[in-house]
Structure formats: structure tokens, C-alpha cells
Amino acid sequence: MRSGLELDRMDFRILSQLQRLGRCSNVELSELVGLSPSPCLTRVKRLQKIGVIQGFGAHLAMAMLGDLLVVFTEITVSHHRRKDMRRFEEAAEMFPEIMECYNVSGGYDFLLKIVTRSVDHFQTVMDALLAAELGIVRFSSRIVLRVPFVKHELPLDRLFSTKS
Template sequence: MGAVAIDKFDLKILAHLQREGRCSNVELADAVGLSQSPCLARTKRLKQLGVIRGYGADIALEKLGGCVIVFSEVTISSHRRHDFRKFEEAAARHPEILECYNVSGGYDYLVKVVAPSVARFQELMERLLEDDIGIEKFSSRIVLRQPFENRAYPLGLIRDAATLR
């Protein structure tokens, strides 16, 4: 399913929910300039369309103890659809792999891994290699620090003008 038609109120709802996901419908309606009933109907519609996938807590990992964040560039040996699917299904089975992107360029996937230590990250990569899922090689970058993080998508910039009524 492609892009869905949204208007300025839908964008306001999405932008506010990115910042304040636990707000009540009353607060949301007030923030976006709608009455409560239409605001609730729009929010439900955005959920039904799959634009709003869910809500979650923003966890401060550093408060929970040590961990390592690693970005790995993964190259697979064969480029048939089945080979991509095989890698993706295997990667999805590991909770340490938080994000997986099929990318263009010098490698096939960029994966973000969070592990309790470098040794545990290495164990994960060794398991993936032993699983014989088509990994030809991988190259990893350990995150030293994270100067900033912006979890809110720049909705006004990425929306397609044709989908906005």
C-alpha cells in the first residue's frame, strides 16, 4: 500500500503524537485545533491505515547499565530474492538486532545491534555466520557516543505534496 492522503490536521495529529504519545484525546484535540470527536475519528483512521503503528516508551538505555550499540554493514553472497528473504528472516529472530535496512552501495544491509558487551555482539555475529544464511562478509562500527538523537520524523519535509489535500 502506497502513500495515503492526509491533510494539515492529520499532520498536526501525527506531529503531536510523536512528541506526546501518551496524551489524551482531549489534549490532542486542543493541541491540533479540532473538537474531540473529529480528532478521535482521525486518529483511529490513521491507526487503521497503518500510519500510526503503535506507541511505546522512550527508554534511556544508559540508565539500565552497560551496553554496546553497533552498526554492521553486511554483504550477502548471492542476490536472489530468496537469499535476501533468508537473511532478513534470520536477522529478525535475534532481538539484539533492532533495525535492518537493505541498502544500495558497497554492501547489502545495514543493521543496528544493541548487545550487553562487545563479546556478546561478536557471539551474535558468529552465530549468524554459522547459520549459513548467505553472509559473505560484515564490517562493524561500534558507537562511541551519541551526540544527539531525534526520534521524531520531519513529517512536513517528507510528505509528498500530491498526497496533501
């Protein structure tokens, strides 16, 4: 957690409920967490303002949308200066197909989650990424065959001890 950020047990209760029921009304949320509506809304707005809540959205069932290809790609870049790493990150963010980008430790520098409509589409994305001359010296890709499960809720009660 960011240093200086103080969240109490009620904040975590609100966050847990919002992860599960993001579309619930403030009245419903306040009942679920045991707080009256006005202070509940004040807390939610505060959590949004400080950036803990980044937004609300729908989780889509990709399999129901058609045959989409999910690929995890490991990227190694030539230079590890902060400006070079940031340049890669900013360029990767411009590709709508790149859903997630992680700067990792180990044998490579970045792990990308890429969603495309086909292998050809994936190759087009990779060709464009390579053509951008971002210092990519090596990449390795793994096509996802099936997705046994995806979790969207952080287990807040197991990750953080909460104060009363």
C-alpha cells in the first residue's frame, strides 16, 4: 500500500463489497457494510479521489464474444535506463490489444497480455511493436489454450490486516 495511505476496516468492507457488487446503489452498499448512506457515499468518494477505486466497469466473458486469442509475451529490451523503460511502456500502452503490461524481474523485462482476433492479428501487433524501434532484443510468446478461472476480486481480508 502507498505510504501515508490510511484505510480502516470500514474502508476495506466497502472495497470488498464494491469488488463483488460494483453496480449496487449507495443505499444497498451502506446496508451491506453497516453504515448510513451519507457517510458511506463520503467514504466511496474519498476512495475514488485518493485513487484506491480507479473506476467501475463490466467484466466481459471473452469466450462468448467469439474466438479471441490471448497471448502472454515476454519482452527483453536492450537498455535498462529508466527513460528507455518508460519509452517502451508508453509505446505499449498505445496498442489497444495490449491489455496488461508488467515490468518484471528475472530473465526478461516485461510481460504483456495481448488479446487479438487471430494469430495473424497477433503477428501484426508484434510487427508494429518491433517496428517502433523500442529496443526490443528478444520476445517469446505463449498462446493461452484455455482459461480455467479468472479472479477479479482481491482477497483484501487475507492481504491486509485492518484496524478497527
